[in-house]
Amino acid sequence: MKLSVFAGLLACAVTVSCGPFIPVTKLDKVPPETMTAALNVKIYRAGAETPKVNQYIGQVIGNSCKNLMTDPPPTTNDALLRxxxxxxxxxxxxxxxxxxxxxxxxxxxxxxxxSVSCKGVAVRE
Structure with missing residues (x-):
């Protein structure tokens, strides 16, 4: 009985700990038209020029995470794409x-x- 409980807890721990705890967009799941549109989104850094805003949409986040030993190192460019x-x-x-x-x-x-995390306010110009 104790062995089966231990095995169940171990399986649960391994399953839960496999992925990152932060939202990381899987790039291979992004439709091509979304990826093309994303490359055209303008980025305005904090403290830089402010765009003429027609509509405030809300906060957006992009995370780049090295979760597994085989993952590439996280980069700011990857976080900005996400x-x-x-x-x-x-x-x-x-x-x-x-x-x-x-x-x-x-x-x-x-x-x-x-990891690298980028945050900002999404708007429509």
Missing amino acids: LRIDAVQKGANAVMDVTCDPAGTDTWGTNCWS
Whole structure:
């Protein structure tokens, strides 16, 4: 009985700990038209020029995560691409007040060896 309970808990722990705890867009699942539109989303860094806003949509986030040893290192460009995809999926054509932060090693909070997170406000110009 004790062995089967231990095996069940171990299987549960392995299953839960396999993926990142933060939202990471799977790029191979993004439709080509969304990816093309995402590449055209304008990025305005925090403290830089502010666009003429017609509509505020809301916060968008893009995370780049090295979850497995075989994953490539996280990069700001990868996080920005995922931010742009989130913006397109919400109907935006620009993101303002963008900031990016490398999280470093935080395997307990994110389940990533290292990560970069970019955040901003999605808008329609």
